[in-house]
Amino acid sequence: MPGWALLGLFIGPAFAIYAVFSVYPLLSTIVLSAYDTDASGQHAFIGLQNFVTLLTDESWSGPFWNALANNAVFFAIHMAVQNPIGILLAGLLSLPSLTGRHAYRTLIFLPTMLSVVIVGFIWQLILSPLWGVSEGLLGAIGLGDWFAPWLGQEETALLTISLISVWQFIGIPMILIYAALLNIPEDLSDAAQVDGIGHLRIFWHVKLPLVMPTVALVSILTYVGNFNAFDIIYAVKGAIAGPNFSTDIMGTFFYRTFFGFQLQQGSPTMGAAVATVMFGVILVGVMIYLFALQRRVQRHAF
Amino acid sequence: MQNRLTTISVHTVLLVYTAIALLPMLLIVSNAFKSRRAIFADPLALPGPDTFSLKGFSKVLAVSDFGLYFVNSLTVTLVTLALVLLFAAMAAWALSEYRFRGRLVLGVLFAVGIMVPIRLGTVSILELMVALDLTNTLTALILVYTAQGLPLAIFILAEFIAQIPKDLKDAARCDGVGEVHIFFSIVVPLIRPAIATVAIFVMVPIWNDLWFPLILSPGEGTQTITLGVQQFVGQYVTDWNAVLAALTLAIVPVLALYLVLSRQLVRGLTAGAVK
Numbered sequence: 001m002p003g004w005a006l007l008g009l010f011i012g013p014a015f016a017i018y019a020v021f022s023v024y025p026l027l028s029t030i031v032l033s034a035y036d037t038d039a040s041g042q043h044a045f046i047g048l049q050n051f052v053t054l055l056t057d058e059s060w061s062g063p064f065w066n067a068l069a070n071n072a073v074f075f076a077i078h079m080a081v082q083n084p085i086g087i088l089l090a091g092l093l094s095l096p097s098l099t100g101r102h103a104y105r106t107l108i109f110l111p112t113m114l115s116v117v118i119v120g121f122i123w124q125l126i127l128s129p130l131w132g133v134s135e136g137l138l139g140a141i142g143l144g145d146w147f148a149p150w151l152g153q154e155e156t157a158l159l160t161i162s163l164i165s166v167w168q169f170i171g172i173p174m175i176l177i178y179a180a181l182l183n184i185p186e187d188l189s190d191a192a193q194v195d196g197i198g199h200l201r202i203f204w205h206v207k208l209p210l211v212m213p214t215v216a217l218v219s220i221l222t223y224v225g226n227f228n229a230f231d232i233i234y235a236v237k238g239a240i241a242g243p244n245f246s247t248d249i250m251g252t253f254f255y256r257t258f259f260g261f262q263l264q265q266g267s268p269t270m271g272a273a274v275a276t277v278m279f280g281v282i283l284v285g286v287m288i289y290l291f292a293l294q295r296r297v298q299r300h301a302f
Numbered sequence: 303m304q305n306r307l308t309t310i311s312v313h314t315v316l317l318v319y320t321a322i323a324l325l326p327m328l329l330i331v332s333n334a335f336k337s338r339r340a341i342f343a344d345p346l347a348l349p350g351p352d353t354f355s356l357k358g359f360s361k362v363l364a365v366s367d368f369g370l371y372f373v374n375s376l377t378v379t380l381v382t383l384a385l386v387l388l389f390a391a392m393a394a395w396a397l398s399e400y401r402f403r404g405r406l407v408l409g410v411l412f413a414v415g416i417m418v419p420i421r422l423g424t425v426s427i428l429e430l431m432v433a434l435d436l437t438n439t440l441t442a443l444i445l446v447y448t449a450q451g452l453p454l455a456i457f458i459l460a461e462f463i464a465q466i467p468k469d470l471k472d473a474a475r476c477d478g479v480g481e482v483h484i485f486f487s488i489v490v491p492l493i494r495p496a497i498a499t500v501a502i503f504v505m506v507p508i509w510n511d512l513w514f515p516l517i518l519s520p521g522e523g524t525q526t527i528t529l530g531v532q533q534f535v536g537q538y539v540t541d542w543n544a545v546l547a548a549l550t551l552a553i554v555p556v557l558a559l560y561l562v563l564s565r566q567l568v569r570g571l572t573a574g575a576v577k
Contacts, residue, residue, distance in 0.1 A: 006481055010396035011408065014389040014452050021449035022415055025423030025430060032425060089319060092312050104316045106564045108323045113560045115510035115528045118552050121535055122330050125545070133329065133345045167322070199308075220417075228419040231512040235532060251421075258425060272425045279422045286417045 030279065032272035043269060050273035064274075066245055067253035068281075070158055074249055075226040077162035078169075082222065083215060085166075086173025090211075091203050093174070094181040105178070109171035116168065120235035123164045127151050151236065154246045161247055165232050169225075173218045180214035181207055220289040227281050230255060250278050327553060334358055334546035341542055358547030362534070365544075368551060370523070371530035378440050378526060379508050382447040386504050387497055389448070390455035395485050398460045399471075415453030420446065421513055431518055438521035446514055451504040458503070462496035463489060502567050509556070527552055 033050055035043040054060050089108060093101055111119060126133050127150055135147040150160040184207055192202045230251030233241050239256055241248035256264070258271030332348050333341045340353035347353070362368060397409055420427075427446060428437075436442040466489060474484050490497075515529040525533070531552045538544045560567070 007396055007400065007402060009482070010392040010485070014393035014412075014456065015408070017385075017389065017445065018412065018415065018449050018452050021427065021430070021445050022420050022423065022452075023411065025420075025426035026418065028426035028429075029423050085319075089316070092316055095312060098312065100313075100316075102565075104320055106561070107320045108316075109564070109567075110557065110560065111323055111327070113506060113556055114327075114553060115512070115531075115556075117510075117512050117528050117532050118549055121531075121545070121549055122326050125542075125549075126326055126329065131342065131345060131542075136345070167326075170323075224417060224419065228421055230421075234512065234516075254424075268425050268429070275422045275425060279418070282418065282422075 026279070029272045030276050032269055033276040035269045035272075037267050037269045050270055051277070054270075054273055054277070063245065063248065063253060064277075067248045067250050070247065071227055071229075071249040073158060074162050074165075074229070075223060077159065078166055078222050078226055079219060081163065082166045082170055082173055083218065085170055086218065087177055087208070087211075087215070089170070089174045090177035090181055091207075093178050095199070105175070109175060111168045112171035114168065116165075116231040117235040119164065119168045120161075120232050123167075124151060124236050127160070152243060154243045157237070157243060157247045161232060161236055164236075165229070169222075172221070173215075176214050176218055177211055180211040184210050216289065216292065220285060223285040223289075224282055227278060227285070250274070250281070254278060327557075330546055331550045331553060334543075334550040338543055341546070355543070356547075358541075358543030358545075359551070361538075361541065361544040362547045362551065365538075366530065366534050366548075367525075368527075368530065368548075371525050371527045372555075374440060374524060375509055375527040378443045378447065379505055381440075381444050382451060382508055383501055383504055385444070385448045386451040386455050387501065390452050390500070391459050391490060391493065391497070392485065393452070394456045394459035394463055395489055397456070398463045412453045412456050415449075416457060420450045424513070424517060428517060436518075438519045438524050440519065440524055442518045443514055443526070446518065447508045447511075451508070455500045455504060458500050459493060459496055462493045466492055498566055499569070502563060 032043070034045060034047055036046045036049065037043055054064050092098070093105055125131060129135065129147075129149045135144060138144050138147050148156065150156040188206055188210075189202050192206055197205075227250055229249060233247050233249055233252045234255070237247050239252055239259075239261055241252045254271060254274045256266075257274045258266055258268060260266030329345065333345060335349040335355065336347075336353045337355040337357065340347070340349070340355075349355075393412075397405060397412075431437050431442045434442075436445075470488055470492075471484055474488055479487075510528055511526075512528050512532060515524075515526045516532075519525070520529065531548050534548050535545050538548075
């Protein structure tokens with residue numbers, strides 16, 4: 001066993017920064033959620049009262065459940081649209097003897113590299129009724145009447161923002177599933193081909209089941225990213241997440257609770273309670289994932 | 303015959319999706335170089351001799367400090383990157399090479415950080431930065447981003463370090479070479495490809511982040527490019543030339559860097575998924 005001095009030298013810097021600026025704040029936030037802030041900014045221990053307030057006090061529970069439900073919709077749209085398209089693109093890219101594979105892959109992944117804020121603004125301009133680009137394009141294919149200010153309407157704003165986010169991040173499922181498809185031994189599909197089975201059926205019955213672990217990985221990455229999202233809503237709709245809070249998700253709800261908005265004053269302790277709930281939500285998802293795929297994950301242990 | 307038909311339909315689907323991915327960006331960038339009248343009259347046209355205008359860019363550069371935002375983002379990203387790579391490589395080496403008490407606990411502790419977003423600790427991070435008098439400094443961002451980047455970097459680098467042949471290290475040890483020396487002169491050169499991959503994973507989220515700049519250093523002088531653009535667009539929302547130019551200034555450097563590094567990036571992503 002090496003000396004502790006040597007270990008300290010190697011692990012010390014990483015451990016210190018990680019402990020002070022990540023582990024401590026997370027634990028401290030959970031502790032803080034059990035306190036109340038009075039007018040002078042002093043904290044007083046109140047146990048689980050913040051959570052009771054959050055779930056039962058009418059002025060809190062309405063916005064809270066609204067944000068959580070919107071967030072669930074936000075995630076559901078990602079899963080329903082992003083995974084099928086990602087699988088389709090990855091399947092096409094992995095076809096043998098496809099020319100231009102590298103170019104397609106590179107270009108389709110491009111939006112993923114941009115800042116969420118920039119992507120939000122790009123689509124805000126494109127969907128703006130003032131500019132009329134979308135309306136013009138729809139008109140060109142005879143769907144002009146179909147256009148509406150989707151980002152401004154209560155019924156369509158959340159769906160529209162979710163699809164913008166899907167547009168940006170489609171590259172991640174595509175690339176990860178593509179990599180998993182390339183990893184499947186060729187003997188398998190060769191054997192199927194010899195048996196006279198077509199590409200499509202090979203993909204559906206042989207390859208797709210084999211890449212399901214990657215689809216699960218993509219899903220949990222999406223889950224964590226979605227329940228922690230903030231930038232896209234803030235860029236397109238501001239902290240108020242309008243119209244009428246129809247695009248409010250946990251990230252924006254947390255931000256408003258912590259910093260305050262309009263007439264409501266910000267509260268660090270209530271903010272900590274919201275963050276703790278988010279932590280719980282994310283933990284549940286991660287636990288389901290780890291439990292379902294425990295064997296795979298064990299190979300990753302140090 | 304059927305094969306050709308299949309090939310054509312495969313390319314059609316891929317081309318259509320490529321267009322969906324690219325056209326929105328091209329639309330913004332091409333309209334940034336047009337006069338206000340042309341932006342509205344014919345948004346889909348490329349800038350021509352009659353419609354070309356740099357008015358938006360001169361406005362952006364005149365009323366906002368884009369150069370400074372850019373330097374701030376670059377500083378934060380590069381300093382964080384250097385810290386994460388050095389500290390993560392050292393920790394990954396110790397965690398995968400030495401057997402010591404507490405090794406598993408440390409490994410699990412770092413692994414948790416891959417999945418749990420650091421944003422959830424924001425309330426306490428802000429309190430901490432206020433106590434340390436670091437609000438509105440780039441240092442605050444660098445510290446938080448370093449803590450954010452370390453877990454995944456350690457994880458990826460440890461996998462690579464575990465593949466280094468034992469003989470190499472043992473030979474050096476027989477010659478009496480010290481452990482620190484072994485790390486820097488044998489291990490680091492061998493994991494260079496992995497370091498490049500980790501670099502991209504670490505850089506992209508930092509460069510693009512809005513949350514921590516907004517909360518920890520929103521002051522004049524410490525804004526990053528993402529925050530700067532966000533505030534600029536909010537303020538000049540009716541000045542289409544300026545907004546399009548600001549977005550273009552934010553898009554183009556990232557795209558240029560991406561096209562240079564795309565091979566490396568895709569290789570990194572696919573290698574990461576293989577395991």
